[in-house]
Amino acid sequence: MRFCFPRLREAIRQAALLVVPALLCACTGKDPYNPGTSLGTFTVEAQRKTATCGELESPPDPWRFEVRLAQDGRTLYWLQGGLPVSGTLDDAQRTQMKSSDTKTVREANRGQAACGVRREDQLDAALTAKEGANGKLEVSSFVGTLRYRFVPTEGSDCQDVVALGGYAELPCEVALELRGTPKAK
Known part of the structure; x- marks a missing residue:
């Protein structure tokens, strides 16, 4: 028992x-949750470039939010809620960061496989910064592109989720142009 x-x-x-x-x-x-040396909090304005997922999976346009940046050597951290996402800065102060997460949107039922969707995030960013004391960057702004891609997991059946309006189509993508500036104190 x-x-x-x-x-x-x-x-x-x-x-x-x-x-x-x-x-x-x-x-x-x-x-x-707070790696590296803080570079400050930034106000980000995002303008939608593409949105093939439908309104339910798309942020508002324009979308405004805050993010904290941190640095440890050539590693740049994007801190926004959960665990940080990181990327390596090149000599031109550019970086690429990637993360992904998988969710079960609908459990399997009799005669139908589950619908699982993997969200793949990619940030391509370029900092406007100069090197300060001890190698710490002094960031005056950044620009970039943020992409959210939603892909059904292998073996998923998501036709009903698309038909009911959860997504306009799968796979789909939302792409945003970003501009970040230091938050006013």
């Missing part, structure tokens, strides 16, 4: 989500 304690299991999972970052910080001396 197998006993199932879903509340206990959920409590343990929640505790692990809090403890693991704390252990990483304690073992490495670094906060995984």
Whole structure:
């Protein structure tokens, strides 16, 4: 006989989500959510270039948000909510950052495979910056392109999700032109 304690299991999972970052910080001396040296908070204005996913999966146009940038050597960090995304700066202060996440949009049911969608994010950015003390960049602005691509996972059946308006089509993409400036204090 197998006993199932879903509340206990959920409590343990929640505790692990809090403890693991704390252990990483304690073992490495670094906060995984705030790596490197802060370069400041930036106000970003994004203008939509393409949007083939439909309005439900597209941000407003224009879209305004804030992001924090940080640096560790030639590594640039984009901090916005969860774990940071990073890329390596070249000599012209350009970088490319990529991340992805997979979600089950609809579970499998009798006679129909699940609908899983992988979101692939790519940021191509160029900083306007000069090197300050100790190699820290002094960023006056940045420009770039941010792409969100939504792709069904292998073996997925997402026809009903598209038909019901969850997406206009799959795969699909949203591309935005970005301009970031230091947040006014």
